[in-house]
Amino acid sequence: xxxxxxxxxxxxxxxxxxxxxxxxxxxxxxxxxxxxxxxxxxxxxxxxxxxxxxxxxxxxxxxxxxxxxxxxxxxxxxxxxxxxxxxxxxxxxxxxxxxxxxxxxxx
Amino acid sequence: xxxxxxxxxxxxxxxxxxxxxxxxxxxxxxxxxxxxxxxxxxxxxxxxxxxxxxxxxxxxxxxxxxxxxxxxxxxxxxxxxxxxxxxxxxxxxxxxxxxxxxxxxxxxxxxxxxxxxxx
Numbered sequence: 001x002x003x004x005x006x007x008x009x010x011x012x013x014x015x016x017x018x019x020x021x022x023x024x025x026x027x028x029x030x031x032x033x034x035x036x037x038x039x040x041x042x043x044x045x046x047x048x049x050x051x052x053x054x055x056x057x058x059x060x061x062x063x064x065x066x067x068x069x070x071x072x073x074x075x076x077x078x079x080x081x082x083x084x085x086x087x088x089x090x091x092x093x094x095x096x097x098x099x100x101x102x103x104x105x106x107x
Numbered sequence: 108x109x110x111x112x113x114x115x116x117x118x119x120x121x122x123x124x125x126x127x128x129x130x131x132x133x134x135x136x137x138x139x140x141x142x143x144x145x146x147x148x149x150x151x152x153x154x155x156x157x158x159x160x161x162x163x164x165x166x167x168x169x170x171x172x173x174x175x176x177x178x179x180x181x182x183x184x185x186x187x188x189x190x191x192x193x194x195x196x197x198x199x200x201x202x203x204x205x206x207x208x209x210x211x212x213x214x215x216x217x218x219x220x221x222x223x224x225x226x
Contacts, residue, residue, distance in 0.1 A: 001169075032211045036152075043202055043216035044144075044152065050210045087152050091211020094166040096142070096154040 002026050002090050006099025014107045019075040021102045023088035028069060032092040035064055035073045038101075039084045047086075048073065080106050109133035109215050111203050116220030123193050127220055129186040129203030134215070137181040140206040142213060143188050145199035153199075156188065157206060170196070193224045 003026040013019050023033065031051040036044035046055045048064040051071055061076040075082055083106045088099040115127040129141070143155040156167045156177040165177055176189040186203050201220050204213040 034210075034212045036213075038152075043218055044213075045216075046212050046214040049207070049212040053210075055212075055214070089152075089154075089211075089213065091206075094157065095168050096157070096211075096213075098152040098154065101151040 001095055002029060002092060002097055004088055004090055004097050004099040006088055006102055008102060009100065010103040010105065012105040012107050013078050015078055015080060017078045019078055019082075019104055021073040021075075021086055021088075021104075023071045023073075023099045025069040025071070025090055025092075027092075029090045029092035031066060032090060033064075033066065033071045034089045034091065035062075036087045036089065037082075037084045038087065044087060075104070078104075078106065082106070111205070111215055111217035113201065113203055113217040113220035116201065116222050118223045118225065119193055120226050121194055121224055123224070124189070124191045125193065125222060127188040127190070127201055127203075127222070129188075129217055131184045131186065131205075134205065136184040136205075140208055141177075141179060141186045142204050142206045143177060143186075144202045144204060144213065144216075145197075146202070146219075147196075147199045150199075155201070158186070190222070193222075195224050198222060198224045 005024045033051045035048040038044040051066040052064040063074045085101045085103045112130045142157040158177045174192040178187045204216045
């Protein structure tokens with residue numbers, strides 16, 4: 001099974017800052033990685049798929065990249081509405097697996 | 108409008124059974140793998156199960172294999188999760204989601220159904 005290690009578990013940043021979240025896969029997953037945003041009491045929302053492709057309707061300040069088994073979600077120009085928990089998910093093979101989540105707080 | 112709506116969540120005693128349903132509308136349900144994902148209170152997301160378009164292929168996380176059964180009715184645009192032998196660790200909000208096989212995304216998601224296992 002593929003394990004996803006996500007860091008940090010939480011981050012606090014100011015409006016306008018850049019935030020970086022990382023997920024490391026325990027084995028090669030090619031680009032089969034997605035990122036989700038979840039706000040309290042709501043379902044997760046797809047932000048990025050295939051490591052770097054922006055889902056329709058998602059602001060371009062969100063971006064994804066990959067380097068080997070390391071994947072990064074970058075939020076540029078952090079906005080108040082970006083306060084949420086972010087999860088990565090691998091889709092290389094079943095069982096699918098998620099990272100532990102990163103809570104982004106606005107200072 | 109693309110929509111998934113879960114139902115069937117409830118309070119159930121340890122050892123009990125429950126069946127969750129997920130009604131799909133606004134997209135081609137029968138063309139998608141469908142999945143269940145759960146989230147224990149205050150915890151992260153845990154993938155639970157997935158079923159192929161025609162039901163012929165199913166996969167489960169180890170912790171539920173043999174206790175949970177995923178199924179679907181394409182004529183009714185509905186997905187199901189039969190949960191038997193429930194324990195306190197199964198307490199969670201259960202989400203259904205469509206799975207994009209070409210890219211591995213889960214989208215859209217339902218709003219979730221709360222299952223509480225407690226005596």
